[in-house]
Amino acid sequence: MGSYLTRHLQVLFATLGDMARTPMASINTILIIAVTLLLPALLFVSIQTAKSLSGQWQGQPQFTVFLQKDISDGAAQLIFDEIQLHPKIELAELLSPDDALAEFRILAGRGGGNLDSELAFIGENPLPASIVVMPKSGFANAQHLQALEQELSQFDGIDSVRLDLAWTDRFNAMLNAFSRISVLLSALLFLALVLIVGNTIKLLIYNRRDEIEITKLVGGTNGFIRRPFLYYGSLFGLFGSVVSLVFLLIAASLVAKPFDQLAAAYQSSGFVHQPTLMEIGSLVLIGITLGWLSARWAVAQHLRKIKPS
Amino acid sequence: MIQLSQVSKRYPNGHEALKSVSLEIAQGEMVFVTGHSGAGKSTLFKLITRIERPTQGQVLVDGKNLGRLPERKIPALRREIGVIFQDHKLLMDRSVFDNVALPLIVLGMPRNEIAKRVRAALGKVGLHGKEKQLPITLSGGEQQRVGIARAVINRPSILLADEPTGNLDEDLSDEIMDIFADFNQVGVTVLIATHDLRQIERMGKRTLHLNEGALIEHG
Numbered sequence: 001m002g003s004y005l006t007r008h009l010q011v012l013f014a015t016l017g018d019m020a021r022t023p024m025a026s027i028n029t030i031l032i033i034a035v036t037l038l039l040p041a042l043l044f045v046s047i048q049t050a051k052s053l054s055g056q057w058q059g060q061p062q063f064t065v066f067l068q069k070d071i072s073d074g075a076a077q078l079i080f081d082e083i084q085l086h087p088k089i090e091l092a093e094l095l096s097p098d099d100a101l102a103e104f105r106i107l108a109g110r111g112g113g114n115l116d117s118e119l120a121f122i123g124e125n126p127l128p129a130s131i132v133v134m135p136k137s138g139f140a141n142a143q144h145l146q147a148l149e150q151e152l153s154q155f156d157g158i159d160s161v162r163l164d165l166a167w168t169d170r171f172n173a174m175l176n177a178f179s180r181i182s183v184l185l186s187a188l189l190f191l192a193l194v195l196i197v198g199n200t201i202k203l204l205i206y207n208r209r210d211e212i213e214i215t216k217l218v219g220g221t222n223g224f225i226r227r228p229f230l231y232y233g234s235l236f237g238l239f240g241s242v243v244s245l246v247f248l249l250i251a252a253s254l255v256a257k258p259f260d261q262l263a264a265a266y267q268s269s270g271f272v273h274q275p276t277l278m279e280i281g282s283l284v285l286i287g288i289t290l291g292w293l294s295a296r297w298a299v300a301q302h303l304r305k306i307k308p309s
Numbered sequence: 310m311i312q313l314s315q316v317s318k319r320y321p322n323g324h325e326a327l328k329s330v331s332l333e334i335a336q337g338e339m340v341f342v343t344g345h346s347g348a349g350k351s352t353l354f355k356l357i358t359r360i361e362r363p364t365q366g367q368v369l370v371d372g373k374n375l376g377r378l379p380e381r382k383i384p385a386l387r388r389e390i391g392v393i394f395q396d397h398k399l400l401m402d403r404s405v406f407d408n409v410a411l412p413l414i415v416l417g418m419p420r421n422e423i424a425k426r427v428r429a430a431l432g433k434v435g436l437h438g439k440e441k442q443l444p445i446t447l448s449g450g451e452q453q454r455v456g457i458a459r460a461v462i463n464r465p466s467i468l469l470a471d472e473p474t475g476n477l478d479e480d481l482s483d484e485i486m487d488i489f490a491d492f493n494q495v496g497v498t499v500l501i502a503t504h505d506l507r508q509i510e511r512m513g514k515r516t517l518h519l520n521e522g523a524l525i526e527h528g
Contacts, residue, residue, distance in 0.1 A: 007417050214398055217358070218459070219388035220415035221381075308360050 008227075015231040026236075029200050033240025036193045037287055038247045040186035045252065047179050048273035049259065063133040063145075065152055066159045076129045079157050083131055088148055091134040100127040128159065190290055197236060197294035198301075201229055205302045217308040225303060230295045237291020241284045248275070310336040310467060310498045311357060316366035318352050318522075326352035328522040329366070334500060336466070339493040341509050342502045344519035350502040353519070354469050357500075358390055359383050371466065388412065391460030395472035397452045399444040405431070405455050406440035412463040430458040434488060450481040457488060461497075468492060470501045474508060482508060 019026040065083070067076055073096070080094040095103070101119075104127065108115050119125070135148055145163055153161045205212070215225055256272045275283075311334040318327040327349045334340050342350050355361040356368050359375045368375040371389060378386060399408050406427055413423045431437055434454040444452050453473060460468060470489065474482035486508050493499045503509065509516055518525040 003417060211400055215415060217392055218412040218415060219384040221384045224415050
């Protein structure tokens with residue numbers, strides 16, 4: 001076991017030495033990997049950022065049920081009772097026109113203005129009574145919410161129902177579609193990466209053709225001959241993913257400011273998703289795996305063709 | 310040790326390199342193979358090292374039927390056979406030490422053990438103290454001896470040499486042949502392909518003659 005480890009370490013350091021001996025070629029390959037990994041990484045960070053923003057906006061889904069303007073207090077109470085007893089509804093709150101005006105006064109007060117004189121001009125409170133409805137959490141998905149919205153708008157005395165979630169739902173649906181496309185795009189990029197790095201490894205194999213022939217002749221096993229190339233691939237992947245992380249940090253710091261401004265515009269404390277240690281580890285692992293796969297693919301295709309002559 | 314029965318080898322391009330060749334080389338024997346170029350000497354060596362498979366017939370090496378030898382057992386076969394080439398087949402960008410050590414490195418032998426044996430092998434072929442040099446800085450005869458050191462370092466039971474004295478003058482050729490004779494003395498089976506009739510006469514060993522793929526044996 002000890003000597004097995006020693007042999008692997010020897011190959012590892014020999015491969016590092018070989019890479020250092022052809023620095024330009026190695027840097028080229030590492031940059032190709034870094035740039036190719038950067039795009040999926042950027043997509044991932046964007047999606048995570050968008051998801052966390054959407055999470056802040058979302059909270060608990062809510063309906064606002066607006067009652068007809070000319071409805072009596074008694075009729076409003078009856079509707080409220082009925083809604084409150086509805087099996088799909090967790091909680092309901094009745095807002096009388098006066099309550100609504102009071103809330104409006106608070107919101108409008110922030111911006112200053114002379115609300116009272118405007119109200120005096122209208123002559124009466126223009127706001128309808130409304131009921132804020134929170135569905136039970138089991139019915140908080142888009143399908144149930146839409147069904148519930150339909151049902152409520154059939155009620156007598158109800159003017160309109162506004163599902164506050166409509167636009168965040170749309171946003172989430174778009175985000176999901178975008179995530180799918182990103183996954184597909186990343187898979188294609190990974191495939192391209194394996195082909196490109198595989199081709200680089202192929203060139204390395206043919207550069208060392210003599211060495212491979214002689215090693216085969218003196219009884220080197222396929223595993224032994226394969227090993228340095230697998231190290232080449234894995235090390236390319238390792239260095240490529242580390243460089244790609246550096247690029248990612250630079251890119252993130254470039255977009256952080258406009259993102260924060262965007263978030264501030266939606267009254268949420270905006271932030272660009274900071275990659276966790278786990279995600280950084282995954283990126284490096286993906287890099288190493290892809291590099292190894294490239295080498296494995298190249299080796300399987302070309303090593304057999306080299307015969308001692 | 311080496312046994313061919315009714316072996317024919319036809320290459321994909323239609324060239325028939327060996328035609329129904331049968332021969333037997335006993336353990337510890339030293340045998341010369343002659344014949345003009347293209348007579349099938351190289352093909353014979355490639356069959357013994359399982360670089361090529363016969364189209365017909367059977368090749369037995371150390372009791373193993375090479376026709377049935379699975380791919381994964383080829384390395385073990387080749388570790389039993391040391392091969393020496395006319396063009397040496399050295400790695401020109403590696404030191405003499407690394408070249409000679411290769412058969413031991415593929416075995417995963419510890420570094421200090423390798424160093425000991427490389428020095429011993431280089432001493433035996435008269436290249437003491439040249440470990441660190443690159444093969445390109447050595448003369449043709451010295452390069453050939455690096456090749457011999459590499460072939461014998463793993464103490465193989467068979468040595469195959471393809472025109473080992475092809476480019477060397479008479480004195481150097483004598484030296485190289487004597488090295489082979491020394492290994493033969495300690496029980497190694499030696500098979501040498503050569504044009505060098507002077508050496509064949511000098512050594513007085515059994516000689517196989519190949520002519521256009523067919524075997525004609527002389528005493």
